[in-house]
Amino acid sequence: MNLIIDEGNTRIKLAVFDETLLVDLVVTSIDGCEETIQKVITKYDIKSLIVSSVTDEINHIVSGLKLLNKVVLSNETPLPFKNLYDTPKTLGVDRLALVTAAWSQYPNQNSLVIDAGTCVTYDFINKQGEYLGGAISPGLKMRFKSMHSFTKKLPDLDIPLSRVDIIGKSTKQSMESGVLNGMVFEIDGAIAHYQQKFKDVNIILTGGDANSLCKQLKNSIFVNPNFLLEGLNAVLTYQSKNEAKLK
Template sequence: MNLIIDEGNTRIKLAVFDGNKMLDLEQVNFDSCEKVIQELITKYAFKGAIVSSVTDKILEIFNSLPIKNKIILSHTTPIPFKNLYKTPKTLGVDRIALTTGAYIKYPNQNCLVIDAGTCITYDFINENGCYLGGAISPGIEMKFKSMHLFTQKLPQLSVKEEFVSLEGETTEASMYSGVLNGTMFEIAGMINSYEQKYGIVNIILTGGDAKFLCKQLKNSIFVNPNFLLEGLNEVLTYQSTDEAKKK
């Protein structure tokens, strides 16, 4: 049984895996995190735990957990794919986990993982198991927030999931068109560019805005909101293999 902890910029996800099957999932804030973790430890017999943290706030709690096999994911953690990123120390741990998930679940295939969260990240691993890098751009909420913060009169808006007209007839409608349609055009353009360059590419869409975006995109994609958690579980599972122990 594995405890998977994903500490993002806005929330913490706690997942319980038995092999490849997710048995439990909790979304919490930092203040309630320790209590919920202790409840999970009481409920399940964990053999291993892994944490992916973009803020490091949760590491003190994680280090104190009564679990023998604990992994803090970093650029030094053994991974199953070949990392060709030129600055591996700066590669986000969330991107490492997402790429691991793609490598394990879609072996010997080109994969582009798109994580639509606070930022939108694009991570590409080719059919030879080589991670080539990707891209990072502002997420939907960040775009709305920046327009409000860096102008005098534009309002603060949030995501709405209904159809957005291309021609905004009011200021708010224009902002929605610019952000939502612009984001969809960006993602569709990225997908098209990778397919033109590499041929057949598996597209995996995840993150908080995945469900909304997949309704608008016409490409054939795999939508999995929990792909990062599954990737973390694969990283933790890999650590017990002979291959990982030799690295």
Template sequence: MLLAIDVGNTRIKSAVFEHNTLLELFVFEHKEVIEKINFILKQYPKIATLVVSSVGNLDKNTFDYFKERVKVYPISRESDFPFQNLYSSPETLGIDRMVLASAATLQFPNQNRLIIDAGTCVTYDFVNQNDQYLGGAISPGIRMRYEALHHFTAKLPLLGCSNPENFIGNTTQESIHSGVVNGITLEIDGFIEQYKAQYAKFIIILTGGDAEFLAKRLKNTIFANSNFLLEGLNQTFQYNQK
């Protein structure tokens, strides 16, 4: 039994796996990490391994606390991945993007894959049918767009995410919702169209905290899985064991 832990920019997601079956999902704040993992280990005493990837600001020694009870396996650039990394600056490629590319390569063999992770940022990552990672793009996520409109203006309010009632917003609040939600939706569809112009066929995987919210708004056919990164951690660990 394995506990996969994804330390993100804003929160931590983790999942308990029995082989390839996800048994339970947990989401918590950075400050709760010791307490929550202790709780999970008590609930699932058969957990033998913690598999960790981190892009957040969490002390890298935090998980040493658990080394006497379980094996701690951090996924890093030194880990083995099932793709050839053609990124021009591989030392700057986020571990989260590498794990997503790994999951796409292992789950969807012998085809082109576009992975879109809609979280704090929206990341686009492309792995071709020859298992070569080519790169992608990074843009602000939904929450970041709302916060930017508030923090970099004098009077615009800070709003929570909401579906706009109309494409043409007739109040300031509705205009913000329209700009943010329609803007990010049109961006994602636009990126997909650019890939379509270059690649005749590819699978689109949408993941991240905002995946479910965005999935029903996109015009393109996608495979939506908000837990794709956690599955990737589990699969990348298994790949390294083999």
């Protein structure tokens, strides 16, 4: 069994995989996380572990775990694609995992992964297995927060759960339209650009806000909320292969 630990900006996910099958998913915070990890390791007799952290807060916990196979994902971890990013040391490990998932599940194909979370990231890998880069923009919650923080009268709003009309008839509705529909226009525009430039492109949408966005996108996409976890599992699996050891 593999244990996947994904520490994001707001929460920690613990996922247990039996080969490629996700068998359990636990969401926790840094407080009490060590005890939760120990319980999961004992329950499932975990043999291998990988951690991806955007904050590095959990790494000291993982370093104390007594497992034979531990991987802390970094820019130096061997991966099954060629990284052509100009500044690889600044590339987030979550983006590396997403690209690994795309290449593992859609080999020898062009793929664009859109991760709609705290920030929205766009990552593209071509059919030659070359990661070319992408883009980063503010996520839905960040956009709402910024309007409230940088003005004196605009309210602090939550992300709407249903479709939003393009014409807002109140300040609240106008803000919701600007944020949600603006995000939809951004994503649809990015997809159209990649499809025009690279022709056949798989579009994968993931992240905490994926379900809020997918219903309004006009493009054909694959929605997979666990794509990052699957990518981390693919990275961990890849480490046992000879080609990874030769890198």
